[in-house]
Amino acid sequence: MRADSAVSPHAVSHSGSRPLSIVVEASAFEGVARVAMKVAGDLERVTGTAPAVVGTPSAADGTSVVVAATLGRSALIDTLVALGRLDVADVRGKREVYAVTRVENPFPDAPGIASALVVVGSDKRGTIYGLFSLSEQAGVSPLHYWGDVAPHPCEVVELDEVPATNEPSVKYRGLFINDEWPCFGTWTFEHFGGFTAEMYDHVFELILRLKGNYLWPAMWTSAFALDGPGPLNEELADVYGIVVGASHHEPCLRASEEWDVVRGPDTPYGDEWNYLTNRDGLLRYWEDGLKRSGGFERTVMLGMRGERDSELLGEGAGLQANIDLLKDAITEQRRLVAEHAPGATEMLALYKEVEEYYYGSDTVPGLRDWDGLDGVTLMFCEDNFGFMRSLPATPAERESAAMYYHFDYHGGPVSYEWMPSTSFERTHDQMSLAFDHGVRDVWVVNVGDLKFNEVPLAFFMAMAADMDRFGSENRDAVTEFTSRWLDATFPAAPPVTRDAIGEVLHGYVRLNAMRRPEALSASVYAAAHHQEADRMLARADVVAQHDADVVAALTTLDDDGRTLLAYTSLVGLPARASVNLLRMHLYAAKNAHHAAQAKPVANAYADKVTEAIAADRAISDEIRRLAGGRWSGHELEAHVGFTGWNEDGSRYPLRQVVEPMGHEPRLAVSRADASPVAHRQYGTPMEVVVDDFCAAGETAVVIEIANDGVGTLGWTIVGGEDVAWLDVSARAGSVTGQDAVVLRCDRGLLPTTTQTVRLLVRVDAAQGHQASTVAIVVSGRAVPTAGLPAGTFLPGRGGVVTMEAPHAAASTSVDGARFVELPRGGRDGSAMRVLPTTTPAFAVGEPAPTLTYPFLAETTGEYDVDVWQVPTGVVVRGTSLRYTLCGEVVEAVAADVNAGDPRDPRWARPVIENIRVTTTRLRFEAGVAELTLGALDPNLVVERIVVRPAGTELPPSALGPRESVRVPAL
Incomplete structure (x- = not known):
């Protein structure tokens, strides 16, 4: 609690004149002692005075102390409990739980201490979270380093009690630093000399401040266990209580890059990453990794892929051969784990083709029913674009399940590694879906270079820690998180400015989510049809205006630019970069359009493209100079005009010049x-x-x-x-x-x-x-509406009717399963999905949740009905994603669609365009018709419905026509 708030009788204060001391006993975990020093530094940044960190109350300064202790490792806590002065029943025996309690006159042998604020944790991480909760009370953001969020000075800080927390919803919660070149890699070598413990100290601190505990370290050109230098990375992670895993293709605690360091024909490991030809060498290699690192709290990845994350045996090998190889490798790996890392969590990532090996086929049994995986955590993976593809479907799979999610992806059909482009709403919907299906042991998110993904990461971690608050039934979870985050991060900003920051944050991320920035081009948004380019420019202008308003407001704050820097680092720069890139491609679209019309005005748009290119380069330079050069290197990511899955052949938009005809106006x-x-x-x-x-x-x-x-x-x-x-x-x-x-x-x-x-x-x-x-x-002419039911959609040009999914006139539910609105959950607005997410599929002909839309059909005849859907996938293996239209069954996603495979256009095109459209031809009589959509499978997420006379082609565009008008209620 800050000093300018109402002071609680349960608080203790820290100031220059009344300093606190932080008591950390000699028996405490080293990580607790280190974090106590960090908290002391936090309080010094706020008040100008650092609390002393001492080993006993008698060594404390002042009349108040903070005691940081872990149950089972604190004589002070044992004494307070024995004297009846402290109740730890809500903490004892729990996982990563803490409570902060004020105790009066706590220590008979230190009578000068009038009160103590006791931070007691159920375990090491619980105590660390409790300590960092004091920093947050003092106004120190978890993103103080990564987001350049300097706390605001305050003469006196009041630190208050905190009731016992709940156990985190997910056991292991963390991040994966990936695709770290050229940005993160350049940055850490420039500032820390490599992927060293000095750098990872900042990563570990961020994870802990966000109530996380898990890390997949960077893995291209780096090896966590070697780069500390030496073992310092592993030792420091263990001190802090960070559980270190490895990416999906790095088995037995050995980084991918280690193989190139130790391989060779004259080494004990051999020279081939091939289990068929070099089995003994690979087993020795894995055994030595487990011997070296197995004593730390780790998750051990099992199985293997081909060298450098390629297919195991290549495309020519059959399913049976791959499965047989994996069975033998996993059996031997588990033997080695039991011998050298007993008690470690063993995990198999069902990523890419490994998923095929797990499920097998109609003729080849997979790993799914193999008892060799008993006790192994199954890591399910979304499709690399944020949509779940298969989730636990049996009690055995739900016993221990994990999820690998992406905010960054390097691969087909297009990479996205620059600025955040997964909406908070998608993260909420899809991670809630995973949690509801039993994925509760590990959540790890690929954050790429980490920098600029700090806020999406904070939301991901908040969900993982507290699904009671942020679960699927809370459709306002994004709004609630945003409000809390804005208040905590920008306390000096006026409320109206904090609201504007929220508009900038979600405004630019949603623009990026509509079409990943790398996949933008002049051909995406129609330059003319439906005035789509102008509509998108208007959206960009709204974000830019909010950004300008925020900058103007924060510039007037008397805080030495603290709040403005934090805003620029976390929101402002990513927003400006994203808006400028979108404008660049929209201007190029307008340039090409008017050039085709032979209008010289095309040249003005060519100039705008040129200006946007210059601004893109200037923004990169601003990133390099941000916070005195703290983030130099993060400006290097390629992000413009990808023509394939990566930057090969990428280019700035082309510009066309029109030479006016004649010698006079025309x-x-x-x-x-x-x-x-x-x-x-x-x-x-x-x-x-x-x-x-x-x-x-x-x-x-x-x-x-x-x-x-x-x-x-x-x-x-x-x-x-x-x-x-x-x-x-x-x-x-x-x-x-x-x-x-x-x-x-x-x-x-x-x-x-x-x-x-x-x-x-x-x-x-x-x-x-x-x-x-x-x-x-x-x-x-006037369109007569007399006698039409309220809510009836009226046809637009060409008899086309466009209906946004949330605007149904009626709905039905079945046994509690019902359609609910996902605010801003679609590509271009809100959407509708069925809750609970675990609702079983409905059989054809049985009652199912429905939505009904009345519309006016101008003539009797056949109509094409387009259902625009968020491109969610099949989450129960072997099933399809179906719905009904007026009783007719429609298959939106076939059971054999290979989600995640860029060679399958049935998946690749929808995720690039961020929309899936399925079309059904139906017959309607002239007059008021009713279109009823039923959800046979609950993972259907509907955004809009377009009804058009059969054979009518809509003008090419990404977003389509605007919504039709409805008959108003009387």
Whole structure:
């Protein structure tokens, strides 16, 4: 508790005039003593005075102390409990639990100590978490180092009691530093001389401050057990209580890179990473790793893949051969573990093709029913893009299950390693799904270079620690976490500014999640159709404006720039980098579009692309200089214009230049949402048709008036001046590039029959040449809604009806299974999924949860119904993902779709586009029709539904048409 808050009677204070001492007995764990020193440093950063860390109360300064102790290793705690002064019943026998209790006049042999704040942990990590909870009370962020979050000075800090915590929801909770070159690797060599214990001290501290306990260390060009230098990394991890594992392809406590250090034809290990030809050498290699490192608290990966994370026996080997090899290797590995690392957690990662070996086939039994895996933790893995693919399905699998999740991925169909691009909502939904299916022993997330993934990591760790708070039934978990995180990280910022920081954070991450930054190009978002590029630019502008507002507000704070630096490091720089990259590709799209129209305005967008490229380089330089160069190296990640799965062949967007024709101005008119251009100097005017107002809900159309010649073009629009329902935003102007004129419709004034209005765009007579004229034909009529049920969707242009999934008019539930809204859980908004997530699949013909959408069908006939879905996968092996439309069964994901395999376009395309669309042809009668969607499989997540007359093709675009209007309730 900070001093400027109401002081609790259960608190003790620390200040320069009334210093605390932290008592850590000689019997305490070394890690507890080290963390006590860190907490003393935290309090010094806040108050300017460091508490003394002493071994006995009698050595303490002042009248108050903090006692940091672990049950079973503290004579002080034993005495307080025996005297009835301290109750530890809620802590004793628990895993990683702590309580902070104030005790008055605690020590008879130290009468000068009037009170003690006793931090008692059930074990070493519990005590460490309790100590760091005091730092958080003092205003020190868990991200103080990684996020440059300096605490705000305060003369007096009040530290309060904390009731006994609950056991963490997941046993092992941590991160994987991966794909660490060029950024993290360059950084750590520049600042720490390599992957050393000095660097890992910061990583361990971050994990512990986030209430974690687990690490997969960096593994490309580094070996954790050797780089300390020597054993210092392993020894330091053990001191802190960090459980060190290894990636999915590094068995028996040996890093992948170690093999190149020790291999050779004249060594005991041989020269081939091949279990068939070098079995004895590999067994000696693994045994020596277990002898060296097995005495520490570790998780031991079993099995093996090919050298440097390739397939085990290659594509030519059959399933049986791979399974037989794995059985023998695992059997021998488990024998070695039992001998040299007894009690270690053994784990098999069902990653990539190993998953196939685990499940086997109809003719080849896999490892699933093999008793050689009894007692082994099964590590399930999502599809590398954040979607679960198979989860525990039997009691045996749920006994000990783990999850390997990704915030960073290096591989096909596209790598994503730059800025955060997995939305918090996806993490919440999918990790909740895993937890509900019994994945509760290990959660490890690939954070890539770690820097800039700090906030997503904090959310992941908060979930792992407390699924009672953040589980699947709490659909507001992201909002609740964000609010708490903003308050704790930016306490000096006004509430309105903290809210704006939240908008920047989630705004840029959601933009990145819509399409991974590396996979962006000028062809992703349509430059014209549905004005998609302009809509995306508007979204980017909203994030940029919030960022500007935050920077302006934080610049005025009188805190030596502390809050502004923290914001820049954690949110601002990633947001600016991401928004700029999106704009770069959108400008390139507009450049190409207008160049194809032969409009010189294309050159203005080419200039904008050039400016964005310069800004991209400037932002990289800003990253290099951030916090006095603390993060130099992290600016090096390739991130622009990938043409394959990695940066090979990547490029900045192309820019096209249009050379104006002729020697005078020339008129060109077009719709902003289409490509055709009308331009005529002589003869009958060409026409631009605007029939949008005949469709319900359409109220505005943008017309572009461009000069595709030279000089300045004067233009005038005549006609329709006396049409009550039509408003023209501008009737005259002069343009060197392009003007936008908005035609607006007041639907309340529309006639019941179609009315056609002709507008003429003329070049000013003063231009001195034949006047160009282009006709805009505007048609409109009222759409009758009398008698239509409330909530009925009305067709738009071409009879197309677009319905966002949360806007169902009715729903049904079955035995507690029901559709619920996932706020912002889709690619482009909210989505609907079935809870509980463990609901069994429903049989065809049996009642299932449903959503019903009424819409107006203009004519009787066949319609194509597109169901847009979040590209979730099959979580029960051997099943498909199905739903029903008006009783017809639709298979969204076939049982044989190979999630995670970039060679399978049924998986690869949806995860790149972050949407899956399945189409069903149905027949509807004219009038109000009802579309009912039923969930046969609970992992279906629906975002929107588009109904279009059969055979109608929508204009190419990523996001599709806007939602149709609905009949309002009376």
